[in-house]
Amino acid sequence: MKKASMTRSVWFLALIAVLLVTSPVWAEDRTVKEGDVIEIHYTGKLKDDTVFDKSEGRDPLKFTVGTEQIISGMNKAVMGMKVGExxxxxxVPDEAYGPYNDKLVFQIEKSKLPxxxxxxxxxxxxxxxxxxxxxxQGEMATLDANHMLAGKTLIFDIKLVSIQ
Known part of the structure; x- marks a missing residue:
């Protein structure tokens, strides 16, 4: 009888552990930290409200927090968020695509282009x-190797979809 009682106790404790880990209450309390793989939906806008990118109609953007997979400002923005938030x-540019760099604008002969x-x-x-x-102009072309969003302040609406 003692063995059966002990088996039930172990089973009961295992069940409680599973419920705690999978409980929606526990999941709601979890916040994003460095190293988490997360998914977000987002809309990126300029200061004049021009939308330059959005995830609507696509799969959420998935990345590992704290890595160079994403701009530093996004890594910072998602820290501490909860699923559904x-x-x-x-x-500012330093948190996004950097300042505009005039040294990345140069000229080449037009004949070197398609x-x-x-x-x-x-x-x-x-x-x-x-x-x-x-x-x-004439036989010369001016090229710009800056990212198209370099030097711009960006505004993102972010929704945390999941923490994996």
Whole structure:
């Protein structure tokens, strides 16, 4: 009889442990910390409310918090959030895509570009970076290797979907 009682006690404790770990109450209290893999939905806007990107209609954005998979401002913004929580954050250029760098604007001969290229076209350089053709005048083209959001303050509406 003692063995059966002990088996029931072990089983009961195991059941309590499972319920605690899977309980919605426990999950609600969990907050994002560095190293967590999370999913968010977001809308990214400029200060004039122009939307430059959003996850609506797509899978949530998944990343590991604290890594370079995402801009530093987003890593900072999600820390301490709970699943289902939403917030709006403003990120200065240093927290996003960095300041605009005039040294990344340069000229090359137009003949070195594909024939259909025109002002506003985007090209990929030999290292996988996107370069924008700012202007073409005569035989010279001005290219800009800055990220299109460099130097801009960004506003993100974020909703934490999951912590894995």
């Amino acid at each position: 939403s917030k709006t954050v403003t990120m 024939p259909q290229v025109q002002s506003g076209s985007q090209l990929m350089d030999g290292q996988g970076n996107i370069v924008t053709v700012k202007d073409i």
